[in-house]
Amino acid sequence: MEEYDIVVTVRTEYISAQSEPSDNRYVFAYHITMTNCGNQPAKLESRHWVITNGDERVQEVKGEGVVGAFPHLAPGESYQYSSGTVMDTVVGSMHGSYQFIADDGTRFDAGIKPFTLAVPNQVH
Helix, strand or coil: CCCCCEEEEEEEEECHHHCEHHHCEEEEEEEEEEEECCCCCEEEEEEEEEEEECCCCEEEEEEECECCECCEECCCCEEEEEEEEEECCCEEEEEEEEEEEECCCCEEEEEEEEEEEECCCCCC
8 A cells, every 4th residue: 555645536517507609608517536545644735728619729737635635544535526628629628636645644636537528429
């Protein structure tokens, strides 16, 4: 077991009720689960997202906490939240990292592997 190890999993969904395809507005939700698989308690401090649309335009988002929260995770503990993004293409991707501080003062990043946001049944 690593000392500092936060594992992040993502589930996505297209929100058709909030989208306006005729205006190139596609709304996606993403549901995050972060689990402390290390042996040190740690608190989330900030996030860094890289959002890329289907035309390869990149937008970076940095901020404190997640949805106004700064979860503190003991070893084995998980935290879930949902958020969303709006894209102007039917497909795109996101990746990034969360910045944590362990109870022993060590700062470390938890990577968020790239995931796809896509309108169902669309060919791009």
